Amino acid sequence: MSxxxxxxxxxxxxxxxxxxxxxxxxxAPPASELAGTTPEIRRELLHxxxxxxxxxxxxxxxxxxxxxxxxxxLYIGQEAISTGVMSMIRPDDYVITAYRDHGQALARGVSPxxxxxxxxxxxxGTSGGKGGSMHIFDAKxxxxxxxxxxxxxxxxxxxVGFAIKYRRGNQVCICxxxxxxxxxxxxxxxxxxxxxxxxxxxxxxxxxxYGMGTAISRSTxxxxxxxxxxxxxxxxxxxxxxxxxxxxxSMARAIxxxxxxxxxxxxxxxxxxxxxxxxSDAVSGTYRTKDELEENMKRDPILVLHxxxxxxxxxxxxxxxxxxxxxxxxxxxxxxFADASPEPPLEKLYTDVYTDTTS
Amino acid sequence: MxxxxxxxxxxxxxxxxxxxxxxxxxxxxxxAQYNGxxxxxxGLLDEFGPMRxxxxxITELGFAGLGVGAAMVGLRPIVEFMTWNFALLxxxxxxxxxxxxxxxxxxxxxxxxxxxxxxxxxxxxxxxxSQAWESWLAHIPGLKVCTPGTPADAKxxxxxxxxxxxxVVFLEGEMLYNTxxxxxxxxxxxxxxxxxxxxxxxxxxxxxxxxMALVAMRVADDLAKEGINIDVVDLRTVRPIDVEAIxxxxxxxxxxxxxxxxxxxxxxxxxVVDFIQRECFDDxxxxxxxxxxxDVPMPYAKNLERAAKPDAGKTIxxxxxxxxxx
Numbered sequence: 001m002s003x004x005x006x007x008x009x010x011x012x013x014x015x016x017x018x019x020x021x022x023x024x025x026x027x028a029p030p031a032s033e034l035a036g037t038t039p040e041i042r043r044e045l046l047h048x049x050x051x052x053x054x055x056x057x058x059x060x061x062x063x064x065x066x067x068x069x070x071x072x073x074l075y076i077g078q079e080a081i082s083t084g085v086m087s088m089i090r091p092d093d094y095v096i097t098a099y100r101d102h103g104q105a106l107a108r109g110v111s112p113x114x115x116x117x118x119x120x121x122x123x124x125g126t127s128g129g130k131g132g133s134m135h136i137f138d139a140k141x142x143x144x145x146x147x148x149x150x151x152x153x154x155x156x157x158x159x160v161g162f163a164i165k166y167r168r169g170n171q172v173c174i175c176x177x178x179x180x181x182x183x184x185x186x187x188x189x190x191x192x193x194x195x196x197x198x199x200x201x202x203x204x205x206x207x208x209x210y211g212m213g214t215a216i217s218r219s220t221x222x223x224x225x226x227x228x229x230x231x232x233x234x235x236x237x238x239x240x241x242x243x244x245x246x247x248x249x250s251m252a253r254a255i256x257x258x259x260x261x262x263x264x265x266x267x268x269x270x271x272x273x274x275x276x277x278x279x280s281d282a283v284s285g286t287y288r289t290k291d292e293l294e295e296n297m298k299r300d301p302i303l304v305l306h307x308x309x310x311x312x313x314x315x316x317x318x319x320x321x322x323x324x325x326x327x328x329x330x331x332x333x334x335x336x337f338a339d340a341s342p343e344p345p346l347e348k349l350y351t352d353v354y355t356d357t358t359s
Numbered sequence: 360m361x362x363x364x365x366x367x368x369x370x371x372x373x374x375x376x377x378x379x380x381x382x383x384x385x386x387x388x389x390x391a392q393y394n395g396x397x398x399x400x401x402g403l404l405d406e407f408g409p410m411r412x413x414x415x416x417i418t419e420l421g422f423a424g425l426g427v428g429a430a431m432v433g434l435r436p437i438v439e440f441m442t443w444n445f446a447l448l449x450x451x452x453x454x455x456x457x458x459x460x461x462x463x464x465x466x467x468x469x470x471x472x473x474x475x476x477x478x479x480x481x482x483x484x485x486x487x488x489s490q491a492w493e494s495w496l497a498h499i500p501g502l503k504v505c506t507p508g509t510p511a512d513a514k515x516x517x518x519x520x521x522x523x524x525x526x527v528v529f530l531e532g533e534m535l536y537n538t539x540x541x542x543x544x545x546x547x548x549x550x551x552x553x554x555x556x557x558x559x560x561x562x563x564x565x566x567x568x569x570x571m572a573l574v575a576m577r578v579a580d581d582l583a584k585e586g587i588n589i590d591v592v593d594l595r596t597v598r599p600i601d602v603e604a605i606x607x608x609x610x611x612x613x614x615x616x617x618x619x620x621x622x623x624x625x626x627x628x629x630x631v632v633d634f635i636q637r638e639c640f641d642d643x644x645x646x647x648x649x650x651x652x653x654d655v656p657m658p659y660a661k662n663l664e665r666a667a668k669p670d671a672g673k674t675i676x677x678x679x680x681x682x683x684x685x
Contacts, residue, residue: 040611059481064511094432096428125465126465127463127465127467128465128466129465130462130463130465131463131464131465131598135463135464137463137464137465137467138409138467139467139468140678144428144431144432144461144468145460145463145464146467147456148453148455151422152451152455152456153456154424155420155421155423155424155425155427155428155452156424156425156427156428156452156456157428158421158424158425158428159424159425159426159427159428159429159430159431160428160429160431160432161428161438162425162428162429163428163429163432163433163434166384166410166429166434173428174630185420186421186424186451188415189418189420189421189422189424190421190424190425192416192418192421193415193416193418193421193422193425196416201675206646213482220679307678349407351466352461352462352464352465352466353461353500353501354461354501354503354525355461355466355467355524356470356526357524358519358522358523358524359380359382359435359471359521359524
């Protein structure tokens, strides 16, 4: 078994100029064409990504209208990662993530109605309106949240891996976090434990190059975040997170390693966030330029997938539009459901602080 | 009833619960091969093996969070902190994760786990190793907080804590491990949230918890020689807190002293005083006084440390003051 972290051909220089944006994965090795998927799978991948996009566009609208409050972190631009990852795992596997979680929840199969209702703060939401945007949980799909403290959930993922090992199961636990989390102690402690104890966890760095408004070049002494795998004797690789097929291929390797060798993996998925950090910052103009944003939006993951499918000639534009219309209809249905749902009754204020149960 | 040490009472509880439920496991620094920094887990590795008695690296945040994850998917972790002073590094997992998971998830994810270890000052360990954390932890909705003062309570409460489906913070007295007391034979359970009247008297109530319960009992014995008889209300669990037991006692004695190991500002005692003023306003014959650590980091020098700590002398003085005897 190789303990060498695998990387795509390195960009020309290791130490980049301060402030220069890091590539978004375009230089990563391409996935083998369509990565052995069937037309049916490809259609599902497109549907999953479009659903997230259309759903979150409605989220932004809901926020503007005051139907959604608090913090709202959109995933737009990163959908190939959630879709690619979820399309490779089993229903009995586990998923845990940070606060940019709606897209991942939808890709995992959490009810769009329940997610939108949670965002609207309604009784029918995934947490009955008590969680909000950052705390989507769904026990039915083993979706373990939605966590709001950067890096805080990474040791929790190691714990899920520990439980799998304890029970001699062969599930995996997927743990998503942004590249800014790699500077947090919790990340390092979790990676050490996962490798030390052979825990079947796949740690996924979604490197969208900005921790809130701070570019990775301004936050991270060594921008090669994958190097951290080596520090913990862990296998790892860096992939083009805008290409759903590349995501799937890397996942296949990591899943095999987790199920068969019981070893964790660290994967850097290089991507780009098309929206602001949350709804309160300008999409560009403060910490990144409009040119940079527009350049990166040319590698919209949905466009990348669309082009590949289109080139293969298996779907007509009309059929593509139909998939998009379906996604829009689901988002509309989720909106209507949430909007019509009641607020949580006040007597639920005090429920679920404690459970009355004992073993 | 057998007389056992506080340490052995805890070990009995761990052993019995590990035997009872194979989802229960113990993890922490030096808990396995070393038999525990304070020997609470002595012999457990041999009996239960390394998958259930787990030595961790020195990585409090990491293994506390790991425990949270294991609890989310149905195991029942007991996370030992070598001392609660080290647990500050892990508080994000205790406060932001364990305490809130059930609520944030709308009831979907329970947290059947225990965070335990020694709490409070020992002798001359200096500022960073001599602190009582219960008021910090009791502040958090979603946590339960146990502070046993005797071997019987240590065993009975720990068994309840392990069986509880909520995250329980279990604060053991560092100076109590060698203390002895009677522990009922066989299955011995103490429910969480129920205080015990450890001494009975009509003249004044001393309300306390944890290690200070022993101090309060000594105070009761000393004052009895002077003809002063006090109630000692040992809260045993500070969250949930047994307000009825506090009120019952103060309504009888009409005077109260609240004794705790921690600091004054926002201490457990201020919460107890608040309950007293709400529940017993018309019953009080004197202002309630508090006895606590002086408002300084713990000094090292013997004489300064003694001066900083709450003790029997300070408590007796407070009782006499509320009885207008000084």
